[in-house]
Amino acid sequence: MSILKKIMTAVRGGAREMGELVVDANGTRIFEQEIKDAQTHLQKAKHDLTDVMAKQMQASRQVKTLQSDITEHEGYVAQALDKGDENLALEIAEKISQLEVDLAEQQQVHDTFANHVVRLKDLVKKTERQIKDYERQLSMVKTTESVQKASAAITDNFSSSNSKILSAKDSLDRIKKRQQDNFDRLAAAEELESENSDKSLSDKMKAAGIGEETTNASSVLDRIKAKRS
Amino acid sequence: MNTRDLALRISDFSSFEGYQFDCQPIPGDTEVLQITLTDYEELPAFVSVTDTQILCITYLFTQDEVRNGSKAEMMEEMLELNIPMPLSSFAKLADRYVIFGALAINSSIEDICHEIITLTENAVESIDALEEFLI
Numbered sequence: 001m002s003i004l005k006k007i008m009t010a011v012r013g014g015a016r017e018m019g020e021l022v023v024d025a026n027g028t029r030i031f032e033q034e035i036k037d038a039q040t041h042l043q044k045a046k047h048d049l050t051d052v053m054a055k056q057m058q059a060s061r062q063v064k065t066l067q068s069d070i071t072e073h074e075g076y077v078a079q080a081l082d083k084g085d086e087n088l089a090l091e092i093a094e095k096i097s098q099l100e101v102d103l104a105e106q107q108q109v110h111d112t113f114a115n116h117v118v119r120l121k122d123l124v125k126k127t128e129r130q131i132k133d134y135e136r137q138l139s140m141v142k143t144t145e146s147v148q149k150a151s152a153a154i155t156d157n158f159s160s161s162n163s164k165i166l167s168a169k170d171s172l173d174r175i176k177k178r179q180q181d182n183f184d185r186l187a188a189a190e191e192l193e194s195e196n197s198d199k200s201l202s203d204k205m206k207a208a209g210i211g212e213e214t215t216n217a218s219s220v221l222d223r224i225k226a227k228r229s
Numbered sequence: 230m231n232t233r234d235l236a237l238r239i240s241d242f243s244s245f246e247g248y249q250f251d252c253q254p255i256p257g258d259t260e261v262l263q264i265t266l267t268d269y270e271e272l273p274a275f276v277s278v279t280d281t282q283i284l285c286i287t288y289l290f291t292q293d294e295v296r297n298g299s300k301a302e303m304m305e306e307m308l309e310l311n312i313p314m315p316l317s318s319f320a321k322l323a324d325r326y327v328i329f330g331a332l333a334i335n336s337s338i339e340d341i342c343h344e345i346i347t348l349t350e351n352a353v354e355s356i357d358a359l360e361e362f363l364i
Contacts, residue, residue: 139281146259147284150277151322153257154288168290169363171271172356178268 007144028141035134042127049120052113059110066103070096230334232260232278238338239264245342264345272352274345283332285344287352292324294363303362310358316344317351328352 073096080089166174205211236252243249248266255261255275262276275286295303307319307326317328328351330344356363 139279143279143282143284146277146279147286147322149257149259150261150275150284150286151325153255153259153261154263154275156257157255157263166271167294167364168356169294169360172353172360174271175269175353182268 004140007140028138028145031134031138031141035131035138038127038131038134042124042131045120045124045127049117049124052116052120056110056113056117059106059113062106063103063110066099066106070099070103073099230278230283232262232276235276235278235283235338235341236262239342242338242342245339246346248346250342250345266346266349269349269353272349274348276341276345278334281334283334283336283341284329285332285341285348286320286322286327286329287348288322289319289326289328289352289356289359290363292326295326296362296364299362303359306359306362307355310355314351314355316347319355328355 073092077089077092077096080086080092202211232254236254239250239252251265251267251270253263255263259277263273264276265273272287275288277284277286292300311318314328317330320327320329328348330348332340332344336344
């Protein structure tokens, strides 16, 4: 059964109670052991692989040496025949046939190693994939466990601190109200700011004698005098 | 990084993306950090650290708060909203609907802070969006 299915079954049946663990500590330990075993297998497989690859290379070198020996001796046979020494040619040919037997043997050894390498590489890949899969499953189990413990701690904290959990709507209302308050405060501050800057500008203008002049006694007197004349 | 380191490092930020954080460790079997943003105290984010990930969870509402008979429709809505909602997803823990975000264990402190801010903002948005289904 897949680990997700196991978690689902556990959640459906009774494990809804807070703090109740979906997978017991024992299950997690077994899992961790399986991962460790797989990792040991992987190490061994990799070690074997390097060994076999070294042997394959040796065999391959032997094959090449034998092949070039054969070619060389074939040359000697030709030379012996050129010299008309039939007996020597036959002797060399016997040597060649011996070399060919060796070559066939060595080729066989090489092929066996080559097959072995393919198999081991395959095994390494499979094991790596399996470890990844185990680790993913273990992470799911541990996360489920951790989340359950965390929510238990959170609920305990809520009840022990006596802080009442607000309903979602109440929380939303409060947050929205606070946001509106902040917004209003900001708007008010901006308004105040702009009023202040207006005022300081008009103060400067007044000081410079620009803009609307304020009336004072002497200006009133001047106006009346002007009317009378 | 464990929750204690996290709390210390988050407290070092006087402000991040315009928000201030308040960190409080919650005692229990597993270490949980309660992180609230100023002005969003009602919707704290709970952060816990496992071997592989950092989980940030915000509680939305209990199933008792869901209007009778509208549960299925609300869940459909949640599934539809899951992808458009940045970084967070809807989920359920026992009798509570939550939103959560999961981060890789080697995430930077800035990533974590950004996650918590996004999570909180998403929580407000989603309650607002799902309000019609709530009592």
